[in-house]
Amino acid sequence: MKQVLYLIFAVSLLTTIPLQAQDNKQAQTLLEQAQKALFSNPKQASYYAAQAAALFPEDEPNETRAQAMILYCQAEQLLGNFDLSIKNLYDTQRYINPANKRQTAQLYSLMGRVYSKLGDYNKGIELNDKATSIFKSLGDSASVAGCYNERGVMHYLLDEFLVAERFLQRALTINRAQRNLKEIATNLNNLCLYQGDTEKKLSFIQEAIAINKNLDAQWSLGENYNNMGKQYYFGEQYSKALEALQKAYEYAHNIGAKELICDYYEYSSWVYAAIGDYDQAYKRLSQMYALSKELQSSNKLRNIEQEISYKRYQDQKYATEMQEQTYKIELLKRNLWLLGSILVLGLAFSIFLYKWYKRRKGLQLIEARYQLELSQREISELKLHQQELELQNVQSALDNSQQEVTSFAVFLRSRNELLGKI
CATH class of the missing domain: 1.25.40 (Serine Threonine Protein Phosphatase 5, Tetratricopeptide repeat)
Structure with a gap:
């Protein structure tokens, strides 16, 4: 039976390992x-x-x-x-x-980015700081640059352009040193989120577009053209701005990037307002408002956090119940083990007591036999002594008889001598 069980276990193990390897x-x-x-x-x-x-x-x-x-x-x-x-x-x-710090930092970094998209910048910055600290401890400068980039975007959304510029430039310096083209394009794009030297920023955008076209990064190209349209707007080149924004919309629409479409509506409304086409400006602004409300609703964030809190509560409750079940099982195991130990000890004591009693009876029997043998020996000795005494008595009687015979013979001899003399 055991051999059959071992064979089944071995077969299941051999079939499970290839399946796991195949899944991986x-x-x-x-x-x-x-x-x-x-x-x-x-x-x-x-x-x-x-x-x-x-x-x-x-x-x-x-x-x-x-x-x-x-x-x-x-x-x-x-x-x-x-x-x-x-x-x-x-x-x-x-x-x-928990030991995988890199993956934990990746999670914090992405969570920080999403929180900032949802409008909770304090939470976003807090998570970004955690991710940056872990990546620094791991010596992962590329990921640190990614965190700087996200931090720069957060400060841009807070209208802190100087701080944003500082973080984005630090990220760009690291990525240029490592020749990380994708991240270089991202940094160049984000440096064009706000107003500044229009020609310089347009050159940044052109460089980013060249990289992203080479990488076929459709989402990034949509973002690039949005920012190009914004910079053309800042430079009062409105026709070029509308042309760039239309390209951004095409990229965003093709991949279903709602955030980029929302940015397109916003920047288009600026350009149409600047050229005096207020109908189009109002239309784009209304579209932007409807989509941004869907993307960045504070009520939605609160609902999400409530759902997460409730889920955590449920998970905690489940973990507590599982812990209680585990405790009960462990307690039952301990009680069973204790009961089993008592039964084993009782059985062992019973066996010991039985053997001790049996041995004691055996010793008593041996002692009785020994005493009986001693008694029989004493009886034999007494019989022997009695026989010796009887023998001595017989010997004494024999000696007396012999003495009497001798005395009678002497008497006869003396009488005969006397009769002869007479």
């Missing part, structure tokens, strides 16, 4: 596809990342699943689905191994 290989392929499609087709990237995450169980930590979830949330953030992104980021926390 498939997940890595899907993650590579998701990463490749992230900026060119975020919807496709979201699909690939979701498929990769679905290959792993939901109730245990797994770094590959966590990485897939982070990519999924990043893709949804690019599509403007900030609420979905933040919910899944909170869910991702339970799949990350």
Whole structure:
């Protein structure tokens, strides 16, 4: 029976290991596809990342699943689905191994970005600082530059342009030193979010567009053309601004990037207002307001946080219940072990008592036999002594008889001598 069980276990183990290896290989392929499609087709990237995450169980930590979830949330953030992104980021926390600091920092960085998109800049900066500290401790300068870039965008959204410029320039310096083209294009684009030297910023945008076209980064190109339109607006070149913004809208519409479409509406309303086409300006402004309300609603953020808090409460409640169940099981195991120990000790004591009693009876029997043998020996000795005494008595009687015979013989002899003399 044991051999059969061992054989079943071995077969299950041999079949499980190849399946796990196959899942990991498939997940890595899907993650590579998701990463490749992230900026060119975020919807496709979201699909690939979701498929990769679905290959792993939901109730245990797994770094590959966590990485897939982070990519999924990043893709949804690019599509403007900030609420979905933040919910899944909170869910991702339970799949990350606490020892994996890099993945934890990636999570904090993306959470900070999404919070800033939702309008909670304090929370965004707090999470960004945490991510930056971890990346610095790991010596990951490329990721530190990414955090600086996100921090610069946050300060831009707070209208703190000088602080934003400082962080973005620091990020650009690091990325140029490492020749990280994608991040260089991102930094150059973000340096053009606000007004300044128009010609210089347009040159930044042209460089970013050249890089992103080479990388086929559709989302980034939409953002680039939005910022180009903004800079042309600052430079009062309104026809070029509308032309650039139209290109931005085409890129954004093709990939379904709601945030970029919202920016297009906003910048277009500026340009139409500047050229006196107030009908178009009002139309774009209304479209921007409706879409921005959908993207950046404070009520939505509160609802998301309430849902997350409730989910955490449920998870905590479940964990507490599981802990109580575990405690009860452990207590039952301990009681069973204690009862078993008592039974074993009782059985051992009973066996010992039985053997001791049996041995004692055996010793008593031996003692009785010994005493009986002693008694029989004493009886034998007494019989022997009695026989000796009887023998002595017989001997004495014999000696007396012999003496009497001798005396009688002497008497006869004397009488005969006397009769002869007579």
